[in-house]
Amino acid sequence: MATKVDPITLDIIENALKNARFEMDGVVVRISLSPVIREQHDEFPMICDARGRMIVGQFGSYIPAIVEQFEGDINEGDVFVWNDPYACKGSISHNNDWCVMMPIFHENVLVGFSSIFGHMVDVGGKVPGSMPADAHTIWEEGLRVPPVRIYDKGVLNKGVLDIMLNNSRTPDMNRADLMALIAGCRTASVRVRELCDRFGRDTYTTACDMLLDRTREAMKVLIDKYISEEPVTFTDYVDDDGLGNGPFKMTLSIYRRGDIAVFDWTGTDPQAPGPINFHIHEGLCKLFFGVYMIMAFDPSVLFNEGFYDLFEVVLPEGSLLNPKFPAALSNRLNTHTRFFDCQAGALGQRAPHLSMAAGYGTSPHFIFTGHDKDGKYFQLMELLFGGVPGRPRGDGLDGHAWWPLFSATPIEYIENYYPVLVEGYRPIRDSGGAGLHRGGAGIEKIYRVLETGKVSIHDDREVVPPWGINGGHYGGTSSKWLVRKGETEPTRIPSKIDNLAVNAGDKILFRTAGSGGWGDPLDRPAEHVARDVRYDLVSAGEAADKYGVVLTADNQPDVAATEKRRAGMREERGAPEPFSFGYVPQAAE
Template sequence: MTIDGPTLDLIENALLNVRFEMDEVVRRAAMSPMIREQHDEFPMVCDRHGRMVVGQFGSYIPGIVERLRGDVRRGDVILFNDPYLSQGSITHCNDWCVVMPIFFEDRHIGFSSMFGHMMDVGGKVAGSQVNDATSIWEEGLRIPPIKIVEGGVLNRTALDVILNNSRTPDMNESDLMALIAGCRTAETRVIELCTRFGADPYEAACAALIERTRVALGALVRRYIPEEPVTFTDWVDDDGMGNGPFRIVLTVWREGDVCHVDWTGTDAQAPGTINFRINDGLCKLFFGIYLIMAFDPSILFNDGVRDVFDVTLPEGSLLNPRFPAAVSNRLNVHVRFFDCMSGAMGQRAPDLAMAAGYGASPYFVFSGTDDHDRYFQFVELLFGGLPGRQRGDGLDGHSWWPLFRTTPVEYTEAHYPVRVTRYVPVADSGGAGLHRGGTGVEKTYEFLSAGVFTINDDRAITNPWGVAGGRAGGRGSKLLVRADGREVPLPSKVDNLAVEPGDRFVFRTAGAGGWGDPLERPAERVAADVRSLIVTPDGARDDYGVVVDAGGAVDDEQTAALRTRLRERRGGLAPFDFGDPPGRPERFDASVVA
């Protein structure tokens, strides 16, 4: 049946509200800081075919239902986390996903689903994100699609087995029940919509919303994607085992309304844990959201993007590893995926051009036993600089995922034997440009109890590149300061490093590249950055040609003369600035810091 415009708008906005209500229910019910504080969870509402109508990451449901041979009934809740059995829809074992069928009266009307990052799922290190694993067997418990709730009855035996393999069973159980509660919220709201409008109009609206996205994205592809193939290459530092840098190659072109995305030339899968097991559907969705956010955020993000893209993912590569390759730190490749998209598409479509960002999902895990003989495990994601772009400066110390939040210092210090003694932007880490790249952050943790910590980051030996004359952003770095004052530089990837009370750890993330000629940036904006401690006076002079006095004011005469000299010395603008030559990957050696 057809659906009229006003009814379609009402159902669309109701479903968008459902999606945000799911988020809020989960955050209020979850226990772990990963979900409760940092919001590492993703909801979606799908039609009865399993196609995402509203959400973030796109539907994996058809493959999951197929594995269950179509046996999905009212009151069931499906749980899984296996990257290979889910065909790359879930990309590492920490992400537990629940799927719930929705019935209106006796009619199957759709699905709700959520996945969230669990604190710990077993494996060889606390937090389950291992740097030196060589197979997924070392990364924690793999859960195939199972009915954790069947016909409304919890499968307690299965849940006990699963929780018995985690260092944080109470938090995992709480977070799992929160995800289920979020899905039940969607179930309630969809039933209300069907009661109000009818099941047939509801299904017609879902189909119309998906088709509308397909048509709108087709128009963006025709406008912004060139017919001539364009190729771009970027690099991931290392895999934590001394191997790297690893090359990622993307070629993009258009045929009619279809954008072809070809990753041929990307390096073979890594021995370590940075492999990104992505399926072609998820790849299409990432390209779709890139175009939507760049040009028309009013377009609803859903599975309508699938018909607009054609994807080639070479088997056995970093982006399509063969089982049982390790994948727990796949976000280093995942985020570089976005940099490659910008680098390729921006060459022929300047409106798409933006620089590279901080290029990872930096995380820190500190665990041990406190003074009351209780096990603790603190997990935190850190953020870095987002790219400078044609529309303006990059964001400072921000997440790639828009809804993520930093963990409040008050929460950290109230619940864990950790004191945060410093949390500031890293000056001059944002690449200079007409529009400056975002800065990285420096966060210093003082340990109040003995324990071990694990870290993973990237962009420590490669720079986030600048574009259209913009400069490369600053690299990240790590430093352990022992209680006796001894300083020990660390690589970006470390497992199970022992620390004692009074030791401090300085975690600096990378910035982002700049966009456009830094000598064209208004001098007063540079001075404002100096006053905000985002740019140093030396950086203002050397990178922007702006002379700032001790009071933070611009010296106009000296600035004009300096900019003239710098323009003459520099010559033309380079399309990309990749910064300093890459360093050599380093494998962590615990004996060096013992």
């Protein structure tokens, strides 16, 4: 008879795996050295079953493609590493992400895999940070490592490690971060073996199957309820590719065929000459759709790979989402996050009450490199955040990451380890789109550099603003400015630039985009608008013009004047639009 698992045992195993996944995070951040992983948590762990299907984690789908390359030659004590997107079918999407995978054995029987990938601050290439804004091919973006054993049956392959570290400007950080990823995988291996010891191996593996099946059945309900047989289509844009080309169109159509949800990217622009292409694995594409549907429509569902056979994905070859080798990929996060915006826009047409607006739309980064007074090389890399969209449950988050577990680098850390002073860090007034639920605000961060060096910047949403939904307004765009020492007037610099020469005392003003609002701003409680004005998130002019709220001298709502103003604005405007874009593509003008 097949092994049976009672509901209580299943619940215990599920939560034990969730805890193990978070323990992986804890181990990694305690061992790593780079600010990107140690402070900002740019690493993504998962635990899979023996077939490589993710049971818990954030990313999945890539294990079977790696295992296939080794034709079953997978042994206890092996640890695999890779970073080349083209050599792993897009399981990771640019060279900076080093991915580690190890098989988990219980009494010589394979019961699963643990895996983590994390962002290395430098992997070689033409510019510090390895994400050149003007790359034409992946050859310019640093060392490419195909899937190889970094540990062979428990023995370190020093040659592989030496090659990887020899091609980085930050070998000490990379070594520590790589070993942190490996330690995280080993932690998961210990916890899975403990579960097999406690409940029995057959019970554990059956429980994994049951967790996958449960998610699949829940996803069938969501597909039937929220995806129609009639296609819905949505289009959004990436500003540019760093080489002066763009904006680039991304078009998504979603429909249902029986129990199968089809996600079709036909109509998306051809691959870019510059490095914004997103070489996405089909399984990862399914995962991104699945996690959005779960988070938007039923967060109680366990996020795993059980629903994959219910999804069909169309990724046109040679497009922005399926580029041909050797297309440049290093700054693909502009396209990656616009992927999420297109999901929200398409799914929101069938269930607008559960969808959200568009967000700041990339992963902005600031890199400062040079040599200090002692001649020692330094390389600061920081990921910045922006406005997270207005949503059904409330306002968007101000200056927050797209990725839930990311956090800002503490200013004390930056100033202690790098020749930089952070002179300002605050939300940008009026950058959150007006709405019943206001869009999250972008942030302004002011860096004053204390040594001569070079700055690289990468951002988006400077041209195409984040759209609003259900009557909400679009949010504010990004901008970057340089103030030379001794000058007062800032000079605008591009949103994508490498090796900008700076001198001690110069300032960089880094302003990220906000996000779109959700719902009719004329329905927002006047006291909430007044509070936002007092908090300097909204100006008095915006309160009157976008929200129809009239304020007293001490920034309290004038109830009678507000009601009168809003009535007039409603009559003049009519019914609010379902989307507020703030951008008209050139071809349509």
